[in-house]
Amino acid sequence: MEQQALPEITTCCIAGGGPAGVMLGFLLARAGVDVLVLEKHKDFFRDFRGDTIHPSTLELMHELGLLEEFLAQPHQEVRQIEAHFGAKTVHIADFTHLPTRCKFVAFMPQWDFLNFLCKHAQRYPSFQIRMEANVTGLVIENNRVVGVKARTAQGTLEVRARLVIGADGRSSIVRDCAGLEVEELGAPIDVLWFRVSKKPEDPPQSFGFVNAGQFMVLIDRADYWQCAYVIRKGSFDEKRNRGLQAFREEVARCVPFLEKRVDEIKQWDDVKLLSVKVDRLRNWYRDGLLCIGDAAHAMSPVGGVGINLAIQDAVAAANLLAPKLLTKTLQIEDLKAVQSRRERPTRLTQRLQIFLHDHLLKKIFNSPNIIAPPVFLNLTENFPKLRRIPARMIGIGFRPEHIQPSLRSGGK
Secondary structure, three states: OOOOOOOEEEEEEEEOOOHHHHHHHHHHHHHOOOEEEEEOOOOOOOOOOOOEEOHHHHHHHHHOOOHHHHHOOOOEEEOEEEEEEOOEEEEEEEHHHOOOOOOOEEEOOHHHHHHHHHHHHOOOOOEEEEEOOEEEEEEEEOOEEEEEEEEEOOEEEEEEEEEEEEOOOOOOHHHHHHOOOEEEOOOOEEEEEEEEEOOOOOOOOOOEEEEOOEEEEEEEOOOEEEEEEEEEOOOHHHHHHHOHHHHHHHHHHHOHHHHHHHHHOOOHHHOEEEEOOOEEEOOOEEOOEEEOHHHOOOOOOHHHOHHHHHHHHHHHHHHHHHHHHHOOOOOHHHHHHHHHHHHHHHHHHHHHHHHHHHHHHHHHHHOOOOOOOOHHHHHHHHOHHHHHHHHHHHHOOOOOOOOOHHHHOOOO
16 A cells, blocks of 8 residues: 655645735745745746736835846836727826836736746745645645645645645635635626737837727737737637638737738637636635635736736735734634735725726627727826826725835845
8 A cells, every 4th residue: 555645734835826826925935934835837837827017016026125136027118008999099097107116017927027036935945836736625624724735746745734825816726625605796708818929110009909899908028919809708619610810800900010910820729718707705714724816806807907916915915924824823813804904905996897898898899880989088188197097096906015024124
């Protein structure tokens, strides 16, 4: 009989190596908490990961003393956001007046962002990350979560921990195994991801393009555009049935300057489907377990704020829980306090996203012609100061978090 390996023991085990999981692990390790992050993939390279590093997140990099080094990494900076309604351009947001050190959104591939955080986290002996460790279940004793089980190349891994964090995304295994109730808010859209080469003569702005029944966002990745083509929920199979050439022509109609490059979409495998959902947990926690980021609240890609919410969750969790973990006084009320702090910003953001789904995207899809810009966007053309409102909601969000001084000066 094969001998069962003894479980590993740590103070905090984090399921998921995305922005929420890695940031929380980094901050806890700086405080001296033993942390093990389990990430199911062998690396962070995924094209469908978000790229936006918001001014609020850049402010956190400053608080950690890492901003200068962070901005030395390859990235693009966007100080204003525009949308193109056919031939008409409207200015949506102006970040240059934000009360932050960085008055722009940085576009950086998320794998570079996560690698940067991990490099610095691994300078602390209390931080560990294990790749290709796929969390498959929870260890529950006396109705309390006391650890996780994971599948690795070496076999089944069991980790015992004082606290388990579910940061494993919108299809969270952790929250399913914990039996946490999910409120489905619905989303009328999906997103198709693909890339097209970028030319020096292309427009510098990398945001929304609206055409008759169409909406697409272009993300600048230096030598190519990462394209996010928004479609009606469940309509991908219909597009596939019409054929790849019809899809290429559809893309070219939406963004005409890409017309001679759409043949770079060689096969359907080049087009990845991101099934969009908007939901949230009624309770983000149970005894011994807390969910954060998309595991607690799946966000729409509208506004690109999902990564921002996830990182803010991580900061709030670190601020509130690190002292309790260090003194071994963690109680379920402490987990409830994290949700209490972060739930209202989440609800307000999701409410705004659903409003835009219902009053902008549905209107675009239902119109046989290019729709006129919404009234508010027309107002921003005549009253530029109004652009500061969406800039603040996108760039900072509701109730931004700041790293407590005790976590900023973590010793090595």
